[in-house]
Amino acid sequence: MPYTRSRKKERSPKVFLFISSLTILVGAIVFYLYAYKPAAEQDKIHVAFKEALLEEDRTFFEEKVEYLGEPLSRAEALRFMGWLNDEKSIRGEAIAEVAKDRADRTSGMEADGLFRLIDTGEGRYGFSDYRIELLPxxxxxxxxxxxxxxxxxxxxxxxxxxxxxxxxxxxxxxxxxxxxxxxxxxxxxxxxxxxxxxxxxxxxxxxxxxxxxAIAGQFDLKRAELIEIEVEAQTGHSLETVDSLIGQSSQQVQETLGEPAGKREGKWDYERLTVTFKEEEVESIQVDLDKRPDDLIALLGEPKTKSEHPLGTEWDYGQSFFESFFTFFGLETEKQFIEKNDAMYLLIQ
Structure with a gap:
């Protein structure tokens, strides 16, 4: 039987043209969506800033806004964004400032106004990539x-x-x-x-x-309120809460204040607070006010008298001052200001 060579079926030029065109189209779409478009959006920082404010996009402010060379923390981003959204007129001015700086790129790099635009140099395809620096x-x-x-x-x-x-x-x-x-x-x-x-x-x-x-009673009350603020600022607990522990058990102290940072014989140490026990009940509490003597004078004024105390030097501000404590806060324990090693403490017992 004679051998007959089969002819290979060739593809039509139209098929090659179609496949080539489809490949180019898909490549162009992918390039536009994942390269060109993101680069163009980075360039439009004024648009992104406005949208992030209106949509309350915290992530944008953490990633694109900085202060003193550092990205905003979550708390800073929320505070700044919340402030602008609460103050509508300031928000409008801020949006306009970013848009103006973006339009005039030269002036936008200067330290004037709320912001300064920073070109990171990472832009592509002829676009710029910006960050926003908050100015001190x-x-x-x-x-x-x-x-x-x-x-x-x-x-x-x-x-x-x-x-x-x-x-x-x-x-x-x-x-x-x-x-x-x-x-x-x-x-x-x-x-x-x-x-x-x-x-x-x-x-x-x-x-x-x-x-x-200058009515003494009013000033004594203000001074008592300042001490309440100081106690809570240093210990994280209100003066009323700390005061209520006098005479309580160690279990009640732990339920109220948590696990102590350290324990000594008859004493539990917390941050800026020491609890002293006698016969398994709280005898006294010493609060470190984180104040030097002249700081306490600036806060409360000069004491009426100073006297020796087993823990140091007692500062006496007079009966009317401590009556303000008892009347305003409903507290019945004795309180003393003690100076020890150039530091001031409030002793509650």
Missing amino acids: QQIDVTSDVPLTNIWIDGQQVGRIDEADDTISFEKMPGQYDVKAVAVTNGETVTETETIQLISSKSIEYALMPESSE
């Missing part, structure tokens, strides 16, 4: 009373040593409660101002009261 804003604080302690959002940040002196702080843009605490004529006065920090801010406190306003 300065707070200048002046007081007409020497030894004025300044607090910002519950944290003591400094002290004005001389009357009419000024101290300065830098904070990221936001809302802050700035409080001044000073002693005038032996009485404690406080004043708090809430500020919207969108540019440098100056605060001048006039704390010197008129003589007709």
Whole structure:
């Protein structure tokens, strides 16, 4: 039988053209979706900023916004985003500022306003990649009373040593409660101002009261409230909670305060708090106020007398001051301020 060579079936040129066109189309779509489009979106930082604010996208602020060269923490991102959304007019100005800086890229790199755009240099396909840097804003604080302690959002940040002196702080843009605490004529006065920090801010406190306003009972009450704040700030527990443990068992102490950091003979140590037991009941509690003697004077004024105490030196502020404790807080235990090793303690027993 004669051999006949079969002819290989060739594909039509139209099939090759179709496959090639389909491959190019799919490649173009993939390139657009996963390369070109993300690069273009990175360039439109003003659009992403606005959308993240309106949608309350915390992740954007953690990834794309920084302060002093560090990305915002979760708490900072939530605080900053919440502030702008609460203050609608400031939010509008912030959105407009990012858009303006993006449009004028040269001025956007300068340290002016709330933000500065930073080009990371990682942009592709002719697009830029931006981060937003929050610019520090300065707070200048002046007081007409020497030894004025300044607090910002519950944290003591400094002290004005001389009357009419000024101290300065830098904070990221936001809302802050700035409080001044000073002693005038032996009485404690406080004043708090809430500020919207969108540019440098100056605060001048006039704390010197008129003589007709210096009512001892009112000042004693204010001083008692300050001590309550200090106890909770240092221990994490209210003064009423700590006071209620006097005479209680070790089991009740553990249920209230948790496991102690250390145990000694007859004593349990917690953070800035020591509990002393006698016959298995709480005899006394010593609270470390984290204050030097001159800090306590700035907070409460000079004591009426000082006397020796088994634990150090007792500061006596007079009966009316401690009556404010008992009347306002409903507490019946004895309280003493003790100076020991250049530190101040509140002794409850």
